[in-house]
Amino acid sequence: MPNLMRPRWTKLNSLALMVAGFAPAAISGPLDEPHLNITLRTDDEIARIERVLFGVDDYSKAHQFEAKPAGAATVRVLTNADAFSQPTENMPFEDELDFKVGNGLFRKLWVSSPSSTLASDGLGPLFNARSCQRCHIKDGRGHPPEDPKDNSISMFLRVSIPGGDAGAMVEIEDYIATSPEPTYGEQLQDFGLPGVPAEYRLQIDYEEIDVALSDGETATLRKPTYTAANLGYGPLHPDAMLSPRVAPQMIGLGLLEAIPAADILAQADPSDSDGDGISGRANIVWSVEYGMPMLGRFGLKAGHPTIRQQSAAAFAGDVGISSPLYPAPYGECTSAQVKCQTAPHGDQDVRGFEIDSEGLDLVTFYSRNLAVPARRDVNDPKVLRGKQVFYETGCVSCHTPAYVTHRLQDQPEQSFQMIWPYTDLLLHDMGEGLADNRPEARATGKEWRTPPLWGIGMTEQVSDHTYFLHDGRARSLLEAILWHGGEAEAQRNAVIEMPAADRVALIEFLENL
Known part of the structure; x- marks a missing residue:
């Protein structure tokens, strides 16, 4: 010792x-x-x-x-x-406007396409929240649902299966190959637009554990068990690995x-x-932006190297919003989710992406x-x-x-x-x-x-x-x-x-x- x-x-x-x-x-x-x-x-x-x-x-x-x-x-x-x-x-005073505009984008409630508000459409079709602020409430820490009727707005389950093609990751020593779950992708979304079934409902069951402390004191821990209930697209892969995540401050x-x-x-x-x-x-991770291995710093397992990539990944997975780093207009829904992939989206005509490079930079500046x-x-x-x-x-x-x-x-x-x-x-x-x-x-x-x-x-x-x-x-x-x-x-x-x-x-x- x-x-x-x-x-x-x-x-x-x-x-x-x-x-x-x-x-x-x-x-x-x-x-x-x-x-x-x-x-x-x-x-x-x-x-x-x-x-x-x-x-x-x-x-x-x-x-x-x-x-x-x-x-x-x-x-x-x-x-x-x-x-x-x-x-x-x-x-600097001249940068305060960028901070405020970035805050506005962080707080923005996205709406479904098609919409008359072209700068705000593109939500989903599958999503966990309608805005960044809905998970990072007051820029603080999220929480698990406090009772069975409470939604899991600031918490979700990541999902993957073992193995798969490591691709460029072979450059990273000790990289552990995983693949998206074939039906549900890399993240379970508990909301869907009309006509697009949500993927699941988060169910948490707790077991109480007593811990004896010195001086006659005790503490009680709660051990959670997580279930992806009410699956909207059939059963999970038998090797599916689930990881609960609460939004950090x-x-x-x-x-x-x-x-x-x-x-x-x-x-x-x-x-x-x-x-x-x-x-x-x-954690050495792949930079989507720079096409190279970089030191992971952000996320609960240090899965992203920069604030910009972390922000873009959250837009894609949490809100279903496309960006230059994650361009799929339907977020991260899979080919097994046909209604999700074929639903209207908001990256046509005006911006090219549902949040463009300038908007992503402003959210990054705010977060930074x-x-x-x-x-x-x-x-x-x-x-x-x-x-x-x-x-x-x-x-x-x-x-x-x-x-x-x-x-x-x-x-x-x-x-x-x-x-x-x-x-x-x-x-x-x-x-x-x-x-x-x-x-x-x-x-x-x-x-x-x-x-x-x-x-x-x-x-x-x-x-x-x-x-x-x-x-x-x-x-x-x-x-x-x-x-x-x-x-x-x-x-x-x-x-x-x-x-x-x-x-x-x-x-x-x-x-x-």
């Missing part, structure tokens, strides 16, 4: 070498970042980065830059549900995209060569620049004690606290900022309890990308719930921790066994992020 009392923020010690262009031999994978217009760092900047990025050994006060988790892009804290919907603080995406790939890859340790029990692997709120009371003694517990328990082995972003020529909001997202953006084996048993690119059925933690303490304020993890099964941050297994089992056990006061402090720290 690793030494849980040792501060673990140590895998970034080679940052100065990497930003200078030297990558240790252990780093593998694509370092090209064609989506970013990068200026190389100077020797002076490399030295400054080395000074500010270091392991923590003083928990008596907050780090001098910790109160602003997004650097100069950090915004003040609002006390209402709009806290995640603000533009970055350092956005939207803040800070542009800053995550601006983290140097080398800094992320430097933390990968697939063979656990340092013996700390934590591996971490990069949703701001991270400032932290609150970072020097509160309870918060500082919780921070010490978080670090010394080893949570920072995956939830890497801080980075310095690339210096970017045309993205001043994200350029050369010290940020505190608390993620390594790598894949980790989280054990059988959280396994969906569905691979995605290099990610196995037990691996998930480490989620960023910034803003997690404001979930209830923004989203009016406290559901966490990829499928919202955890009803509190403590429950989310207790579901950790695999590489994080030692940390989970440490939380179970630590004094109750330390558990309280740990949650105080997380709620302060």
Whole structure:
């Protein structure tokens, strides 16, 4: 077992070498970042980065830059549900209109074709929601249906079957070949336009599990079982693999995209060569836009390399909207769904696609620049004690606290900022309890990308719930921790066994992020 009392923020010690262009031999994978217009760092900047990025050994006060988790892009804290919907603080005035127009497209309710509103038609014919905002309500976190009558508007099931032609993916080492489910494609949609049957209804059944904690305390977890009920096009393939997904929060995406790939890859340790029990692997995925393998950063299994591709894929799968990256006018319905493929669509005449390149760029700009709120009371003694517990328990082995972003020529909001997202953006084996048993690119059925933690303490304020993890099964941050297994089992056990006061402090720290 690793030494849980040792501060673990140590895998970034080679940052100065990497930003200078030297990558240790252990780093593998694509370092090209064609989506970013990068200026190389100077020797002076490399030295400054080395000074500010270091392991923590003083928990008596907050780090001098910790109160602003997004650097100069950090915004003040609002006390209402709009806290995640603000533009970055350092956005140039002339770009604010693009942010507002992008917000309008993000919130737009799409309608079916044909329609007199030519700029808004093209919905479906199969879809999960009529707008991006319907899943990412207030740009926050989605949730599972809370009772059998509640729809699953911010949650769906991905689906695929094993095997198939890897095609260009043979360039990606350890790529796991899968294929769309022959009848239902890659995602199950629970809404259809008139005359086009919906694909399914999401059914979730929960089993209660009690967990004994130290000091006589207990916690109760709920273990979900997912069923694709009321299938509209016949049975699923017998080898179909289902993966539940809840819409994640939207803040800070542009800053995550601006983290140097080398800094992320430097933390990968697939063979656990340092013996700390934590591996971490990069998901290398295919870029639809650039036609090359790239580092996956976005999605619950890091299945997309850029915000633009993630946005276009969501338009196609969630709303049934075509774009230059995913041009099928009927979304992702299959050849077995004839009524879906032959229904009227909205990509004729005016735009060429249901959302064209300019519209996709505006949504990307909006998504890139949703701001991270400032932290609150970072020097509160309870918060500082919780921070010490978080670090010394080893949570920072995956939830890497801080980075310095690339210096970017045309993205001043994200350029050369010290940020505190608390993620390594790598894949980790989280054990059988959280396994969906569905691979995605290099990610196995037990691996998930480490989620960023910034803003997690404001979930209830923004989203009016406290559901966490990829499928919202955890009803509190403590429950989310207790579901950790695999590489994080030692940390989970440490939380179970630590004094109750330390558990309280740990949650105080997380709620302060």
